[in-house]
Amino acid sequence: MLRERNETYMLLFAIVDMAVAFLAFWTAFFFRFIVFEGGDISLLFHQDLMGYLYIAILISIAQVTVFYFLDMYHSRKIGLLKTEFNSVIFGTVLTIFIALGSIFFLKTFRYSRLVIFYFGIINITLVFLFRSVIRAIIKRSHLMGKKLETILILGTGRSAKQIESIIKLNQFYGYKVSGFVQLTDKDNILVDKGSIFGRLEDLPSLLSEMHPYHVIYATDSADSDILRKAIMICSFEGIHLHLALNFSNLLTSRIHVESLEGIPLISMRDISARRGFNRLLKRVFDTLFSFSFIVLFSPIYILTALAVKLTSRGPIFLRQERVGLNNKTFMLLKFRTMYLQRTEESDTIWTKDHDPRVTPVGRFLRKFSLDEIPQFLNVLSGKMSVVGPRPERPYWVEQFKEKYIGYMQRHGMKAGITGWAQINGLRGDTSIEERVAADIYYIENWSFLLDLRIIILTPFKSIFDRNAY
Numbered sequence: 318m319l320r321e322r323n324e325t326y327m328l329l330f331a332i333v334d335m336a337v338a339f340l341a342f343w344t345a346f347f348f349r350f351i352v353f354e355g356g357d358i359s360l361l362f363h364q365d366l367m368g369y370l371y372i373a374i375l376i377s378i379a380q381v382t383v384f385y386f387l388d389m390y391h392s393r394k395i396g397l398l399k400t401e402f403n404s405v406i407f408g409t410v411l412t413i414f415i416a417l418g419s420i421f422f423l424k425t426f427r428y429s430r431l432v433i434f435y436f437g438i439i440n441i442t443l444v445f446l447f448r449s450v451i452r453a454i455i456k457r458s459h460l461m462g463k464k465l466e467t468i469l470i471l472g473t474g475r476s477a478k479q480i481e482s483i484i485k486l487n488q489f490y491g492y493k494v495s496g497f498v499q500l501t502d503k504d505n506i507l508v509d510k511g512s513i514f515g516r517l518e519d520l521p522s523l524l525s526e527m528h529p530y531h532v533i534y535a536t537d538s539a540d541s542d543i544l545r546k547a548i549m550i551c552s553f554e555g556i557h558l559h560l561a562l563n564f565s566n567l568l569t570s571r572i573h574v575e576s577l578e579g580i581p582l583i584s585m586r587d588i589s590a591r592r593g594f595n596r597l598l599k600r601v602f603d604t605l606f607s608f609s610f611i612v613l614f615s616p617i618y619i620l621t622a623l624a625v626k627l628t629s630r631g632p633i634f635l636r637q638e639r640v641g642l643n644n645k646t647f648m649l650l651k652f653r654t655m656y657l658q659r660t661e662e663s664d665t666i667w668t669k670d671h672d673p674r675v676t677p678v679g680r681f682l683r684k685f686s687l688d689e690i691p692q693f694l695n696v697l698s699g700k701m702s703v704v705g706p707r708p709e710r711p712y713w714v715e716q717f718k719e720k721y722i723g724y725m726q727r728h729g730m731k732a733g734i735t736g737w738a739q740i741n742g743l744r745g746d747t748s749i750e751e752r753v754a755a756d757i758y759y760i761e762n763w764s765f766l767l768d769l770r771i772i773i774l775t776p777f778k779s780i781f782d783r784n785a786y
Contacts, residue, residue, distance in 0.1 A: 326455075326490075327390040331381050333451060337443045338380040338412070342373040344443075345435035365428075372416060372428065376436070379415045383408045386766040405444050407770055409437050459491045466530035467495040469523065471547055472561075473513060474505040474537035480561055481508065495529055500536050500543050517546060524554040535561035588729050590763040598765055603703050606772075607696040614690065621652055621687055628678045631657045634691060639708035641732040644725065647700040649708060650691040654679025692734045704768040705733025706756040707744070721749055727756045730763070735775040737767075742778070 346369060384390065387404050413433055420428070459465055468484065470477045477497055484492050496514040499506070506513070515523055524532070532551050534544060544560075551558040589595055611618070622633045631653055639649040655674040675683065682688040695701040701708070706727040709717070718724045737759035738744065743752045759767070 329451065330390060330448065331385070333447050334384055334444065335377045335381045337447050338377040338440060339373050341440035341443050342369075342376055342432070342436050344439050345432045348435050348439075349429055349432045368428065369432070372420065375419055376412060376416045380408065380412045380440070383411045383415070383766065386764055388762065388764065401445070401448070405441055409440050409444075411766065411769075412440075413437055455491075456488075459488065465491050465493050467493050467527065468531045468533060469495055469498065469514075469527060469529040470508075471498045471500060471517075471520075471532060471534045472504065472536035473497050473499045473508050475507055476535040476537050476561055478507045480533055480535045492531075495527055496523075498523065500547075501538070501540070503538070505537065517543060520547065520550050521554065524550065524556055529556060531557045531559060533559045533561055588760055588763070590730055590760070595763075595765075599702060599768070600699070602765070602768070603696050603699075606703050607693040610690075610693050611697070617687070618690065621682065621690075624678050625652055625654075625682075629653075629656060629676045638711055639732065640711055640714045640728060641700060641708050642728060642730065644728050646711060647695070647708075649701075650694055652679075652682055652688040652691055654682050654688045689734055696734065700731075702731040702733045704736055704759075704771050705730050706736055706759070707739065707752075708732035717749055717753075721753050723757055724749075724753050726760065727753065730760050735771055737771060740771055740774045740778045 384404075387408050389401065389404050389408065413436070417433065470480055481494050484494055494512075496512045497508050498515055498517065498520055499513055500517050514527075532547075534547055536543070548558060590599055625633050633653060635651045635653040635655075636648045637651070638646050641647050654676060655672075656676055658674060679688065692701060693703075696703055714724075736756065738752045738755035741755055743755055
């Protein structure tokens with residue numbers, strides 16, 4: 318139902334984004350060689366127009382591809398202007414890098430870098446402008462009653478009320494709840510009684526009179542006979558019937574529906590990063606990135622090791638047990654930042670601001686997250702990933718899983734050096750509940766581009782993060 322509308326709008330927005338990129342590029346070209354050169358049109362005859370056309374086409378295709386992987390065409394985001402700001406800027410920057418990388422690799426021709434710079438500014442402006450205009454046109458059309466699809470909900474309880482609320486929040490897609498049907502006398506009535514048009518036995522006549530586009534079965538009870546009757550009636554009338562499964566209160570993550578030889582299977586957890594190709598892509602990237610980091614920053618490793626060794630008694634590295642993928646433990650490697658202490662203390666005491674156990678050098682290392690860089694050896698060995706939920710000590714895992722719903726879902730992916738929670742300031746002595754929510758969001762919305770975004774933002778967040786101690 319929502320997917321049908323979403324795919325239509327996805328195609329529309331993709332075409333617009335591609336056209337906008339093409340228009341923005343040639344607008345940048347016009348400003349570079351005409352406006353800022355005093356209107357000297359003769360300069361155009363000295364440019365490789367076919368070469369610039371190649372870049373324009375490349376950028377247009379790259380923009381739509383990047384926006385797709387940034388999830389900007391998803392039903393949850395395509396209608397929300399306020400969620401696009403960061404994605405459009407980040408997507409435009411990635412588009413430019415892809416285009417420049419392709420040009421450099423192919424070594425096609427010499428081009429003006431100012432055109433690319435102007436393109437970035439113009440493209441961001443035009444994307445917001447055109448998307449806003451499209452939304453305004455679609456919303457106005459729906460307000461005028463055009464292309465509205467009516468929905469009849471079977472049920473009057475909590476599930477029915479929840480479906481009604483969701484549809485009202487997604488008015489951008491042009492759905493309208495026309496009414497409800499009470500299925501049994503025992504059903505709770507949580508919806509407006511004036512919008513209840515009848516009972517199950519009235520459904521055939523209601524479908525004939527109202528002609529709804531869709532019928533949603535959203536009852537709080539699980540009566541197979543009632544469901545069977547509803548399916549038969551809707552099938553006879555040729556009306557699309559949708560089932561709203563009523564166990565959202567039992568779930569802390571999104572479900573995934575797949576088919577086993579025609580039998581629908583509902584997976585309570587869908588982790589895209591664990592699928593074959595995605596898993597290989599993430600592992601290859603982790604290996605290449607961690608190896609390159611270790612080689613490039615080897616002087617930093619040496620200087621940090623010397624600083625730790627010469628300023629306090631004890632080993633250079635801290636080896637500490639942490640919980641990772643599938644609840645399995647591994648030995649985390651870090652530069653030691655604290656004075657020597659018993660294992661019982663280091664494994665069970667929470668680090669706080671101005672912790673007296675932290676050495677002066679250790680405080681500096683923690684501030685700039687330099688104590689974390691030995692973990693790239695954990696990544697190289699396959700025990701961790703560059704991006705993922707931060708691993709916790711077994712003692713605290715046992716404490717948190719009893720207190721925070723969904724905490725153990727964090728172990729559905731490899732632990733990471735950085736993550737979505739970290740770049741949102743959720744590190745140190747901050748809310749565990751918010752960290753869990755951030756980690757689950759990352760796991761459920763993983764993409765390779767999301768990993769790149771987190772990696773790019775991590776150095777900036779580490780420097781200015783007040784919770785780094």
